Amino acid sequence: MLYFVQPSTRTFLSFQSACQILGMQCSEIRNPSISSEAKGERVEDAIRTFSSYVDIIIMRSPLPGLCSRMAQILDQSNRPVPIINAGSGPDEHPTQALLDLYTLHRDFKNCGGISGKTICMVGDLKHGRTVRSLARMLVHFPNIHMIFSSPKNFAIKDDIRDYLSKQNHITFSETEEFETLLPQCDALYMTRIQDEWHSPGESFDKERYHLKWHHLKQMKENALILHPFPRREEIEVRVDQDPRAKYWEQERNGMWIRLALISQILNVSDELCDYYDKAINES
Ligand code: NCD
Numbered sequence: 477m478l479y480f481v482q483p484s485t486r487t488f489l490s491f492q493s494a495c496q497i498l499g500m501q502c503s504e505i506r507n508p509s510i511s512s513e514a515k516g517e518r519v520e521d522a523i524r525t526f527s528s529y530v531d532i533i534i535m536r537s538p539l540p541g542l543c544s545r546m547a548q549i550l551d552q553s554n555r556p557v558p559i560i561n562a563g564s565g566p567d568e569h570p571t572q573a574l575l576d577l578y579t580l581h582r583d584f585k586n587c588g589g590i591s592g593k594t595i596c597m598v599g600d601l602k603h604g605r606t607v608r609s610l611a612r613m614l615v616h617f618p619n620i621h622m623i624f625s626s627p628k629n630f631a632i633k634d635d636i637r638d639y640l641s642k643q644n645h646i647t648f649s650e651t652e653e654f655e656t657l658l659p660q661c662d663a664l665y666m667t668r669i670q671d672e673w674h675s676p677g678e679s680f681d682k683e684r685y686h687l688k689w690h691h692l693k694q695m696k697e698n699a700l701i702l703h704p705f706p707r708r709e710e711i712e713v714r715v716d717q718d719p720r721a722k723y724w725e726q727e728r729n730g731m732w733i734r735l736a737l738i739s740q741i742l743n744v745s746d747e748l749c750d751y752y753d754k755a756i757n758e759s
Contacts, residue, residue: 477530478534480504481537482538487536488562519539531557540565543559543561544561569606584700590614591617592620595622596624596625597665598626602631606704611632664699666711667703667710688712
């Protein structure tokens with residue numbers, strides 16, 4: 477079941493393509509106004525209903541914490557089908573973080589891997605869920621240094637600060653600078669302004685956090701430029717021509733990492749690898 481009641485292009489399509497490659501059939505809800513939620517059904521009941529018909533639920537919802545709450549509810553039911561969080565409110569986007577890591581892993585393969593790298597995350601870090609999930613996953617790599625670059629009132633929240641420093645003893649820095657950071661970055665993770673989550677009166681000094689063509693000469697030769705997309709003006713389109721721009725690869729990697737995740741959850745990854753090896757040997 478693809479339950480996506482928040483706008484989505486890449487996450488929806490990459491999950492759908494991953495399911496299709498695996499030979500799975502998908503049901504989908506993208507518009508709750510034409511399901512029974514419009515008749516006043518509780519969202520928890522609606523999602524529990526899906527578990528009667530499918531073997532896995534992939535869900536994106538604007539409601540913070542709903543994915544984990546549903547996972548707990550289903551775990552206590554007699555059909556505890558797995559749930560994958562495909563974006564939950566402004567809190568978490570774990571499969572985006574997986575694809576970001578996979579992209580970093582592939583591109584840093586020949587220069588020592590992800591460990592020890594300086595990763596700079598830029599933009600509306602207060603509301604951006606991709607940065608929150610990526611920061612949490614990066615703690616698994618030794619000697620990683622994270623730099624968070626944003627206006628002061630759009631800085632990462634205390635829960636992430638605590639997760640990094642108190643719970644995982646990771647050193648990180650926070651700054652309002654952007655341009656002066658560029659020479660230090662091994663990876664530059666740009667994000668858009670998340671104005672759908674802003675309170676009235678919150679405004680962001682955008683221009684300062686835009687990556688332009690002329691900035692590229694200040695960056696390391698092997699640095700990587702990432703963005704979860706959609707992009708607005710954070711990265712000038714001309715930057716796409718630079719080999720350090722990896723965001724189009726990220727999209728493709730997203731499909732494969734989601735395929736891998738689904739096959740792992742459904743316990744078919746070994747079978748799939750055998751099938752693949754056999755197909756390669758026969759060809
Ligand atoms: C992100 C999201 O939805 O959180 N997009 C995505 O899934 N690739 C980032 C965003 O919307 O800015």
